[in-house]
Amino acid sequence: MTTLSLPDARALVAAALTTCGYSATDVETIADHLLDCELRGLSFGGLARALSIAERRRATETPPQPIRIVAQTPVSATVDGGDQVGYLVGMHALELAVAKAHAQGVAVVGARNTWYTGMFSYYLEKAAAAGLAGMIAGSGPAVVAPHGGTEGRFGTNPIAFGFPATPAPVIWDIGTSTVMYGEAKLKARLGEKLASGHAYDAAGAPTLDPAAALEGAFGVWGGHKGSGLALVVQLLGMMSGAAADPSGVSDCGFFIVLFDPGVLTDAGDYRRRVAAFAESVRATRPVEGGSPVRVPFDRSVNCRDETLRRGTIDVPEAVVTALRQEAAGV
Structure with missing residues (x-):
């Protein structure tokens, strides 16, 4: 190191x-x-x-194009990422969604034709700082096998939820695969092995080799429940117009929904109640010999x-x- x-x-x-x-x-x-x-x-x-x-x-032989809005209403927008990296497209979509949610109380923004959008919690932390709750889901190329299968059909398909609170938001951000794409790429780069039972090679045989897994498929997280969630995330990403099965690292879908809690309740009171409830979860009696109970995003x-x-x-x-x-x- x-x-x-x-x-x-x-x-x-x-x-x-x-x-x-x-x-x-x-x-x-x-x-x-x-x-x-x-x-x-x-x-x-x-x-x-x-x-x-x-x-x-x-x-990539064709240069990326400017990010553009291809359709919008007061509460929604569809963004064509122009094959730009997702860190740029995701921020563009987030800024659109925040502005619309502040103006209308709710916003739905979908983005397509992008790749590598990063941590969804990154965007939701910014949304929470703006006083908004929300959800982000993202589809991608077929690198994850459904439960009971050994061929890729889903992306790693992360999904995240965020809620404003003081001093820190509550954010739950997960991938629906047993190993994340970036994790496998890094392990392949460093010559490290994957954990047992996490991936298959192109022939469907279990593998510890991340390079072989990148040519085959990762396992899905959470058995049939995780497989169902991965399917839902894929369909949400497709709602932006992204391909169902994009080729390589391309045309990932990015789907964001933001809500202003003030539409339904007092926003300041809601933030305080979220924080209080999170504290009650942390105060849960741990199992004997266990660590203190955490709330999602505490570790980060x-x-x-x-x-x-x-x-x-x-x-x-x-x-x-x-x-x-x-x-x-x-």
Whole structure:
């Protein structure tokens, strides 16, 4: 591992993204998201993701097009991402949804023709800071087998819910696969193995090899219940106009719904009651010998606070070397 100060980590990823051809504004947007992943201990979505972005850019002959709104009403919008990376498209969709939810009380925004949208909790934390509750679901290429199968039919299909509260929101953000795509990519890059029972190769045989799994399928999380949830997320992503089975890392669907609690109740009182209920959950008596009960997003908040206090992150040497090569245009 290489220990990097937070400013050095940001400068490194920014240099790599700049060499890829991103504007200074876009670099800031993407780097903010990747660094937040690192702060929260989710390294598979952090600096290493910049390498995957660079590889995707090089593999694409047609340049991305501007993000555009193809249809909208006072409470909804459909966004064509123009094959831009999802960190940019997701922020565009979020800003649209926040503005519409503030104006109308509710907003539904779908985005298609994008890829790598990152952590949905990142967007929902911003929505919660704006006083809004919401849900985000995202579909993707067929890399996850349904329950009882060994061939990819679903994306890793994350889904997240967020609720405003003080001092921190309550956010539940999960993938519906046993292993996330970015996690498998990072393990393949580092020569590490997957956990047993998490993936299949192209022939349908169980595998620990992440490269083989990327050519085959990941298992679905949560048995038949997780499989059903993955199906629902795929269908929500398709509602944006995204392909049911996109080819490669492309045309992922991004579906966001935001609500203003003030439409139904006193917004300030709701935030206080959410916070109080979250505290009651944390105060639950733990099992004998167990850790204190947590609320979703507690781990992320605590890890981020600790990383900010420390001021450094540990990054695999192979990732640092590759980023330096990307930044140098090697």
